[in-house]
Amino acid sequence: MNSADSQHPKFGPGDEALAALPTVYRDDLFAGKVVLVSGAGSGIGKAIAFLFARLGATLAICGRKADKLEDCAEKLRALSGREVITYPMTIRDPEQVDAMLSAVWERLGGVDVLVNNAGGQFAAHAMDFNVKGWNAVIDTNLNGSWYMMQGAARRWVEQGRPGNIVNITAAIDRGLTGMAHTTASRAGVIALSRTLAIEWAEHGIRLNCIGAGAIESNGFNNYREENVSTFYSCNPMKRAGDVQDIAEAVVYLAAPSGKFITGEVLNVEGGMLLWGEFWPAGKPDYFKVDQE
Numbered sequence: 156m157n158s159a160d161s162q163h164p165k166f167g168p169g170d171e172a173l174a175a176l177p178t179v180y181r182d183d184l185f186a187g188k189v190v191l192v193s194g195a196g197s198g199i200g201k202a203i204a205f206l207f208a209r210l211g212a213t214l215a216i217c218g219r220k221a222d223k224l225e226d227c228a229e230k231l232r233a234l235s236g237r238e239v240i241t242y243p244m245t246i247r248d249p250e251q252v253d254a255m256l257s258a259v260w261e262r263l264g265g266v267d268v269l270v271n272n273a274g275g276q277f278a279a280h281a282m283d284f285n286v287k288g289w290n291a292v293i294d295t296n297l298n299g300s301w302y303m304m305q306g307a308a309r310r311w312v313e314q315g316r317p318g319n320i321v322n323i324t325a326a327i328d329r330g331l332t333g334m335a336h337t338t339a340s341r342a343g344v345i346a347l348s349r350t351l352a353i354e355w356a357e358h359g360i361r362l363n364c365i366g367a368g369a370i371e372s373n374g375f376n377n378y379r380e381e382n383v384s385t386f387y388s389c390n391p392m393k394r395a396g397d398v399q400d401i402a403e404a405v406v407y408l409a410a411p412s413g414k415f416i417t418g419e420v421l422n423v424e425g426g427m428l429l430w431g432e433f434w435p436a437g438k439p440d441y442f443k444v445d446q447e
């Protein structure tokens with residue numbers, strides 16, 4: 156997405172709107188804190204970065220595409236007047252993760268909050284997955300998030316300071332047809348976070364996950380038009396969430412409001428786990444009962 160497109164994206168708010176979205180939080184909540192957000196060049200990650208910047212945090216952002224990151228950083232600098240570090244890399248490569256974390260720690264002296272937002276998948280029926288596609292999704296969402304979590308935790312322990320991780324996953328408790336690979340990877344992240352919440356509690360490290368439902372964002376561009384339309388009716392509210400719904404939930408978990416919460420999953424999905432059909436790869440004939 157170039158700078159002009161980022162003002163008028165097809166899905167979700169443009170940068171100007173993003174900078175002014177209402178928030179319940181006070182504007183110095185994260186003053187003096189450093190927040191690292193992966194995948195912050197677009198969509199939900201960008202909204203998370205914008206909100207933390209508005210709340211006083213210094214930002215470090217990473218993702219694969221340098222131009223998207225630099226465009227976002229420019230806006231963040233204008234918004235906050237503070238330094239913003241960008242680091243193009245892939246979370247799939249443990250060496251690139253390590254180099255990025257070292258650079259951020261060196262330049263900013265450390266990180267207070269890590270938001271593992273980078274990730275994704277493609278919509279397809281599980282029978283059609285090939286090995287490369289399966290591995291791409293598992294490697295990105297599960298392995299990539301793990302490298303980030305372990306790298307940050309090691310640095311926190313070395314420095315003898317507490318840490319805080321929020322992982323953006325998906326609302327998977329009822330399964331997600333057309334996204335079996337992502338459910339496996341997100342379940343992995345959730346189980347991992349629960350386990351690490353125990354193992355790393357002695358170091359003052361908290362870990363939590365957000366289970367996102369359909370959230371209108373740049374990510375919707377990855378789906379066919381006829382399937383995207385179903386994202387607006389897959390929950391009893393019959394609408395998609397917005398990126399600020401996720402950003403504010405992340406802040407809740409990362410701020411002192413979350414100080415007694417660890418190993419938890421906060422589902423932000425408009426009730427999708429209670430009711431609603433979700434067919435991102437199209438609805439198979441077998442399930443078209445209401446049309447018989």
Ligand SMILES: CCCCC/C=C/C(=O)SCCNC(=O)CCNC(=O)[C@H](O)C(C)(C)COP(=O)(O)OP(=O)(O)OC[C@H]1O[C@@H](n2cnc3c(N)ncnc32)[C@H](O)[C@@H]1OP(=O)(O)O
Pocket residue numbers: 274275276277278279285286287288289291292295325326327331367368369370373374375377386433435
């Ligand atoms: C709970 C409600 C959910 C609501 C809806 C959810 C929305 C979102 O999550 S929106 C966020 C979406 N954003 C993304 O998904 C962006 C990131 N996605 C990706 O980067 C890719 O999807 C990726 C995870 C697969 C990584 O792609 P890439 O870096 O290009 O990976 P590789 O080159 O290693 O592998 C590509 C490989 O993957 C298979 N594949 C990709 N697309 C499809 C497809 N549409 N159908 C079938 N298979 C696909 C395929 O094997 C590719 O290999 P090649 O064929 O050789 O290209």
Ligand SMILES: NC(=O)C1=CN([C@@H]2O[C@H](COP(=O)(O)OP(=O)(O)OC[C@H]3O[C@@H](n4cnc5c(N)ncnc54)[C@H](OP(=O)(O)O)[C@@H]3O)[C@@H](O)[C@H]2O)C=CC1
Pocket residue numbers: 193194195196197198199200217218219220221223244245246247272273274275276295299323324325326367368369370371372373374375
């Ligand atoms: N929107 C929704 O309804 C939902 C979204 N989610 C999850 O929320 C997160 C954000 O999605 P959203 O903002 O909607 O979509 P986007 O596609 O806009 O965001 C995905 C981000 O992840 C980054 N990314 C992807 N792969 C890698 C990688 N290997 N290394 C580093 N960065 C990477 C991308 O950066 P770059 O392009 O620079 O690589 C991009 O900024 C994703 O994990 C997504 O799966 C979960 C449930 C629902």
